[in-house]
Amino acid sequence: MTLYVKQDSPIHEIDPITKVIYALVAALLPYILPSHTVALIVLVISIILLVVGKVFRKIIPLIGLSLFLIVSLVIIQGIFRPDNVTPLFHFGPIIFYKEGLSYGLLLMLRVINLLCAFGVLILTTKPDDLIQSFIQKGMSPRIGYVIGSVLQLIPQMSATIATIKDAQRSRGLETEGSLLVRIKAFLPLIGPVIMNSLISTRERSIALEVRGFNAKQKKTFLHEVHTYKYAKVIQAVLILIFIFAILWRIFL
Amino acid sequence: MKKIIVENLKYKYPDTDQLALNDVSFEVEEGEVIGIVGQNSAGKSSLCLALTGLIPHFFNGAYGGKVLIDGIEVKTSTITDLSQKAGLVFDNPFTQMTASKYTVYDEIAFGLENIGVSREEMIERVDWSLKMMGIENIKDKNPFDLSGGQMQRVAIASVIAMRPEILVLDEPTSQLDPQASEEVFRVIQQLSQEGITIVIAEHKMEKLACFTDRILLLYEGKQIDFDTPQKVFSRDDLHDYGVVPPIFTTYCKAMGMKNKNNNTYPVTLTEVSSLLGGENNE
Numbered sequence: 001m002t003l004y005v006k007q008d009s010p011i012h013e014i015d016p017i018t019k020v021i022y023a024l025v026a027a028l029l030p031y032i033l034p035s036h037t038v039a040l041i042v043l044v045i046s047i048i049l050l051v052v053g054k055v056f057r058k059i060i061p062l063i064g065l066s067l068f069l070i071v072s073l074v075i076i077q078g079i080f081r082p083d084n085v086t087p088l089f090h091f092g093p094i095i096f097y098k099e100g101l102s103y104g105l106l107l108m109l110r111v112i113n114l115l116c117a118f119g120v121l122i123l124t125t126k127p128d129d130l131i132q133s134f135i136q137k138g139m140s141p142r143i144g145y146v147i148g149s150v151l152q153l154i155p156q157m158s159a160t161i162a163t164i165k166d167a168q169r170s171r172g173l174e175t176e177g178s179l180l181v182r183i184k185a186f187l188p189l190i191g192p193v194i195m196n197s198l199i200s201t202r203e204r205s206i207a208l209e210v211r212g213f214n215a216k217q218k219k220t221f222l223h224e225v226h227t228y229k230y231a232k233v234i235q236a237v238l239i240l241i242f243i244f245a246i247l248w249r250i251f252l
Numbered sequence: 253m254k255k256i257i258v259e260n261l262k263y264k265y266p267d268t269d270q271l272a273l274n275d276v277s278f279e280v281e282e283g284e285v286i287g288i289v290g291q292n293s294a295g296k297s298s299l300c301l302a303l304t305g306l307i308p309h310f311f312n313g314a315y316g317g318k319v320l321i322d323g324i325e326v327k328t329s330t331i332t333d334l335s336q337k338a339g340l341v342f343d344n345p346f347t348q349m350t351a352s353k354y355t356v357y358d359e360i361a362f363g364l365e366n367i368g369v370s371r372e373e374m375i376e377r378v379d380w381s382l383k384m385m386g387i388e389n390i391k392d393k394n395p396f397d398l399s400g401g402q403m404q405r406v407a408i409a410s411v412i413a414m415r416p417e418i419l420v421l422d423e424p425t426s427q428l429d430p431q432a433s434e435e436v437f438r439v440i441q442q443l444s445q446e447g448i449t450i451v452i453a454e455h456k457m458e459k460l461a462c463f464t465d466r467i468l469l470l471y472e473g474k475q476i477d478f479d480t481p482q483k484v485f486s487r488d489d490l491h492d493y494g495v496v497p498p499i500f501t502t503y504c505k506a507m508g509m510k511n512k513n514n515n516t517y518p519v520t521l522t523e524v525s526s527l528l529g530g531e532n533n534e
Contacts, residue, residue: 128352128353128358141366148351148353149351149352152351152354155396200344203342204347204350205310206310207349207407208350209335210340210363210411211335211350211366211414212366212414214330215366215368216332217366218368219368220369222378223358224371
């Protein structure tokens with residue numbers, strides 16, 4: 001359960017922390033400087049990075065998923081925004097205004113930009129590399145473990161739920177039909193699922209304990225830190241842009 | 253040298269009235285293979301947990317007596333320190349996978365990362381474990397995509413990568429099919445040949461009879477016997493303790509075929525065959 005796409009590209013070469021900083025700066029810039037031009041420029045940069053990273057096709061379904069939200073934003077803003085004054089066009093009695101559409105467009109750019117900016121990070125970074133970078137930056141290995149294991153345990157858990165559902169149905173439990181039937185089936189299904197998870201959790205924590213999970217020693221890592229030649233330069237430039245944007249917003 | 257010394261070990265789980273382990277005392281020499289037998293809830297798993305420090309450090313409860321692992325007292329040590337002395341493998345292969353790693357190779361390295369082993373040594377140890385378990389061909393696979401037998405071998409590999417001198421196995425094959433069990437037993441025997449001291453709780457008596465040096469018989473937390481497989485499985489009261497001897501022993505008992513040298517019944521096919529003057533006779 002990960003969106004990471006294994007590819008050989010210059011974007012995959014970049015270290016995770018730099019990509020995290022990029023994603024944050026790129027996602028925030030259109031909010032700090034609320035103009036269509038800024039949002040568009042950042043979006044174009046993210047899209048270029050996605051194309052260079054050979055993962056652009058993977059972002060399209062993600063944007064598609066949020067399309068409903070995006071389109072409804074534009075329509076509602078276009079019709080109902082309070083400072084709407086200049087009518088642009090109309091469908092029968094429904095009038096679309098210039099100000100609302102313009103603002104809706106900005107919101108739309110921001111949402112797509114957010115998706116693309118984090119897409120650059122998520123689609124081109126191995127989750128365990130990302131977690132390892134955070135642990136090396138001082139995050140607790142326990143939290144790192146929780147984040148890392150959730151990605152693999154959720155599919156495991158849904159497999160268990162499917163097994164329990166089948167087992168209960170083979171004993172005659174009705175799980176399909178009216179709402180009442182489904183509600184009645186809920187308890188006999190959720191009970192074993194919870195018990196099962198508790199037992200697995202206990203066993204897994206024993207397995208972790210005997211493998212030194214609580215060791216006081218400083219952790220080492222099998223994989224070498226993913227270093228990137230220009231990491232420091234890119235990070236510095238991104239942070240400078242960010243500070244500059246804030247100053248721009250305050251003083252101009 | 254004595255690898256394991258257990259003296260008058262008593263243990264009670266929290267919120268229970270009965271002792272899970274009641275006055276267990278035994279000693280294990282370096283390189284020995286010890287089998288623990290007994291019916292369900294006889295204390296086999298509790299003893300395995302006590303040898304690896306999970307009792308009393310992970311499970312609280314009332315603890316009495318003393319367990320020394322390679323000279324270290326369990327009660328005053330920590331699970332992490334003990335994990336490098338005595339490794340634990342248990343029955344469920346799925347829950348023994350950490351779920352935070354995406355390849356078998358990384359999975360085996362997990363424990364070594366935690367105890368701060370250097371990269372070079374880590375790679376050397378992981379490669380050694382993979383080779384010992386014969387799973388080099390699956391090192392790049394996701395642990396959850398493996399079969400039960402392969403997963404259990406990965407679990408053993410992850411534990412032996414910590415280089416324990418003692419390996420404790422709690423019914424390692426009870427959730428595996430016969431072929432996978434066979435694979436697991438084979439690698440356990442291989443580890444024994446490497447000089448690792450092995451303690452194994454198991455229900456497959458024929459297997460235990462083949463490769464254990466001594467058998468510890470438990471019943472309701474009490475230690476009934478601790479002797480060679482021949483002597484333990486020849487006991488007349490074995491059924492009272494809910495243990496079924498190897499099929500060969502049952503057969504020989506029914507036929508009255510006793511080994512005259514030590515007055516016990518044979519426990520393996522080889523012994524039966526040699527008793528009958530077969531080709532293995534020496």
